[in-house]
Amino acid sequence: xxxMFLTGLxxxxxxxxxxxxxxxxxxxxGQKSGVLNVGLEGIMLVGAFLAVAFSVATxxxxxxxxxxxxxxxxxxxxHGLFAVRLKVDQIVSGLALILLGLGLSGFGYxxxxxxxxxxxxxxxxxxxxxxxxxxxxLGPLLFSHHALAYLGILLAVGLWWIMTRTGLGLTIRAVGxxxxxxxxxxxxxxxxxxxxxxxxxxxxxxxxxxxxxxQLAGFVEDMVAGRxxxxxxxxxxxxxxxxxxxxxxxxFGIADAAQIRLQPFFPQVPxxxxxxxxxxxxxxxxxxxxxxxxxxxxxxxxxxxx
Amino acid sequence: MxxxxxxxxxxxxxxxxxxxxxxGALALLGLIAxxxxxxxxxxxxxxxxxxxxxxxxxxxxxxxxxxxxAGLGVVLAFRAGVFxxxxxxxxxxxxxxxxxxxxxxxxxxxxxxxPLLLLAGTxxxxxxxxxxGFLKARFGANEIxxxxxxxxxxxxxxSWLIRGPLQEASGIFPRSDKLANSLRLPIxxxxxxxxxxxxxxxxxxxxxxxxxxRSRYGYALTVTxxxxxxxxxxxxxxxVIAFSVLCLSGALAGLAGIVxxxxxxxRLQEGFVGGIGITAIAVALLARLNPIWVPVAAFGxxxxxxxxxxxxxxxxxxxxxxxxIEGMIVLAFLVLQILTMAKER
Numbered sequence: 256x257x258x259m260f261l262t263g264l265x266x267x268x269x270x271x272x273x274x275x276x277x278x279x280x281x282x283x284x285g286q287k288s289g290v291l292n293v294g295l296e297g298i299m300l301v302g303a304f305l306a307v308a309f310s311v312a313t314x315x316x317x318x319x320x321x322x323x324x325x326x327x328x329x330x331x332x333x334h335g336l337f338a339v340r341l342k343v344d345q346i347v348s349g350l351a352l353i354l355l356g357l358g359l360s361g362f363g364y365x366x367x368x369x370x371x372x373x374x375x376x377x378x379x380x381x382x383x384x385x386x387x388x389x390x391x392x393l394g395p396l397l398f399s400h401h402a403l404a405y406l407g408i409l410l411a412v413g414l415w416w417i418m419t420r421t422g423l424g425l426t427i428r429a430v431g432x433x434x435x436x437x438x439x440x441x442x443x444x445x446x447x448x449x450x451x452x453x454x455x456x457x458x459x460x461x462x463x464x465x466x467x468x469x470q471l472a473g474f475v476e477d478m479v480a481g482r483x484x485x486x487x488x489x490x491x492x493x494x495x496x497x498x499x500x501x502x503x504x505x506x507f508g509i510a511d512a513a514q515i516r517l518q519p520f521f522p523q524v525p526x527x528x529x530x531x532x533x534x535x536x537x538x539x540x541x542x543x544x545x546x547x548x549x550x551x552x553x554x555x556x557x558x559x560x561x
Numbered sequence: 562m563x564x565x566x567x568x569x570x571x572x573x574x575x576x577x578x579x580x581x582x583x584x585g586a587l588a589l590l591g592l593i594a595x596x597x598x599x600x601x602x603x604x605x606x607x608x609x610x611x612x613x614x615x616x617x618x619x620x621x622x623x624x625x626x627x628x629x630x631a632g633l634g635v636v637l638a639f640r641a642g643v644f645x646x647x648x649x650x651x652x653x654x655x656x657x658x659x660x661x662x663x664x665x666x667x668x669x670x671x672x673x674x675x676p677l678l679l680l681a682g683t684x685x686x687x688x689x690x691x692x693x694g695f696l697k698a699r700f701g702a703n704e705i706x707x708x709x710x711x712x713x714x715x716x717x718x719x720s721w722l723i724r725g726p727l728q729e730a731s732g733i734f735p736r737s738d739k740l741a742n743s744l745r746l747p748i749x750x751x752x753x754x755x756x757x758x759x760x761x762x763x764x765x766x767x768x769x770x771x772x773x774x775r776s777r778y779g780y781a782l783t784v785t786x787x788x789x790x791x792x793x794x795x796x797x798x799x800x801v802i803a804f805s806v807l808c809l810s811g812a813l814a815g816l817a818g819i820v821x822x823x824x825x826x827x828r829l830q831e832g833f834v835g836g837i838g839i840t841a842i843a844v845a846l847l848a849r850l851n852p853i854w855v856p857v858a859a860f861g862x863x864x865x866x867x868x869x870x871x872x873x874x875x876x877x878x879x880x881x882x883x884x885x886i887e888g889m890i891v892l893a894f895l896v897l898q899i900l901t902m903a904k905e906r
Contacts (some may be wrong), residue, residue: 293705333581336577336581337581337892337895340574340577341574341577341578341895341899342574343895343898343899344895346644346705347846347891347894347895348892348895350646350839350842350843350846350891351888351889351891351892351895352888353839353888354839354843354884354885354887354888354891355884355885355888355889357839357881357884357888358881358882358883358884358885358886358887358888359881359885360881361879361880361881361884362592362879362881362882362884362885364881365879365880365881366595366596366879369879476881480713481709481710481712481713484705484706484709484710485710487703487705487706488706488710491703491706525721525724525725527717527718527720527721528717528721530717531713531714531717531718534710534711534713534714535710535714537706537710538696538702538707538710538711538714541696541700541702541703541706541707541710542696542699542700542702543700
């Protein structure tokens, strides 16, 4: 294993990390406000499908991205209506999202693309930063990703700043920690939670769009393959800190890239063992980080004025 | 007339809930129209093929066997507020363990070997559920994520087993050898694929009903689910409940897996689970976590599935519509909950 192998591994690890990063950042904000959304998987599927369909229709990946954001936000709104407005069980509402996402994306895919031979999806191009991208080792590692990847990293920093340093962040945290106190302070608890849930949905939509238009070029049914759930594990492992989410998503991305790149080195080991690696990692992470004082105290608890 | 009298008496929550559901139903019709079909025709095929003709009913019953068993497992866990989403993995590991034991069991007399085979499947599922239970009880790991991760691990394990140690002797296809006849659940009615698994499922319903409604353990489950603090105060340890109920829930899923193999397919092969895992959750919710209603809900979802298969074959409407309908049913269940809650207030 030489240096080239290592930079290649890390660079592809970054690519694998970005969909998780977007979905997990959105979920962090949602959970901080007290709303758990276990339906990320379904939203990412819809985002992935919409991104491909509208990239083809508009001829630009940005058109696809916009559609994915709107679709994700709509599903987030649906979750908010049930979980926040109507105060039903958040987990059951999230389960409905998984089914709806699976169905809508599969339905749309077969309807729009069935029987069509492989078509070209106008995907995101890698950014060309000239000299920087041509640098040996550092070029492929740091300066040749899709624009969305840099946006994700900026968002992680920005959200961390908002959550820890601004009044808006304080409001969101108050709503998730002690909604009653927040309410007495004049904060509209349900409105804040609703907006955070919609934001979370839109972010999961972007995660799905990255998957189908930047990381891969096209949609396959059930292509999210559990990343929506791994994203939730990321949030827990990162202890609800956006910068932590960035680090954890990178760890998972690199683990995913490593399992693919390590397979040829160990031909005697069945490849299925490598494929399970990220999932095993998520289990270990969950067990290691579950009991955390950062857990929003009012997570999954609807707020009723008394 | 009557509706105009009832509607104004609904509170705001109920009206919002009904409105969302109405928009959802319209969206569903819109999807069908988008596929260029008439919703009425789709509905006629869906119900006609899934519930009203002899072959359809037989197929729906065949599918409702594993759904009932797995749905009962989900009922137990959800009653305790433990969200077991790992039915698929538990079902796979149960079936795989039982098939792995088959060579040891087949020389035994049938009266002994078949029950032992089912027991092996039950054990396999219990162990797989138990891992998630242990992680939750010992480390407080969220069981939703844990059981789903275990699903993906189980899928890969079975994928390896049927290409490795458990692959058929001829080594051509990724699947196991067929089970010996003595290890197959007998077919109940000639000309159908309906096996004695139906009896196993019925017995399981009675057993789970007894556990839930008549035993102290069942009471402890319900109290833990409704009010964990009260349960703890009453001397019930939530960790013990979470671990034991995930074992039990997994056991029923494992039983569903081996019943499906022994009664229907005859061997372990890829993709034989066919979406049973997530549908079992919808079944349990629709049955309102009552074991008696589980077979009814299972039959309903099976008919929907069989009918959707016909719809996809006969019309332009693609099969995944069935998942959209399932999702809508779960939301409808929530709306129903809101309406009853409003009535009680």
